[in-house]
Amino acid sequence: MAEPTSLSSAVPVAAGVGLAALLPGIDGNALIGAFAGATLFVVSAKSLPLWQRAVYLVVSVVAGYLAAPDIVRSLPVFSTGVAAFVASAVGITVTLALIEKSRSLDLGWLRRGGPPNA
Known part of the structure; x- marks a missing residue:
């Protein structure tokens, strides 16, 4: 069975981006x-x-679009399209992984006033 994000819902979104x-x-x-x-x-x-995927789509498009000029200036990438593609595909994935990792960190030492081994 087709997923809810079928061709009928993807075409208007792609047309809007194109316009x-x-x-x-x-x-x-x-x-x-x-x-x-x-x-x-x-x-x-x-x-x-x-x-949740719809929210990540919007966040990823905005982040990729905004990061493209910085990537072109910093790396040997000459196309803002390629830079935005990489930024939006990789950026959200890395950010979600960092959020998951941060949930398991013990930051209680910040409240105690020093690192755990001090």
């Missing part, structure tokens, strides 16, 4: 690259509920 890329002042390459990277993450995150 937004035509607006003046918008970097179309970065926007389409960020959307592609976010879509890759959302499609691969089958264990998450649909509403």
Whole structure:
């Protein structure tokens, strides 16, 4: 059986991203690259509920679009589309992993006023 995010719901979203890329002042390459990277993450995150994947899609597109210029300036990547794709696909994955790791950290020593072995 088809998943709720079928072709009928993906086409309007992709069309909206394509039309937004035509607006003046918008970097179309970065926007389409960020959307592609976010879509890759959302499609691969089958264990998450649909509403959570939709939120991650929006967050990932915004983060990828905003990170693209910095990546182009810092790394030997010349296309904002590729930079945004990598930032949106990898960024949300790394961030979620860091959030999971931080839940298991013992930060009680901050309240006590010093590191645990001091």
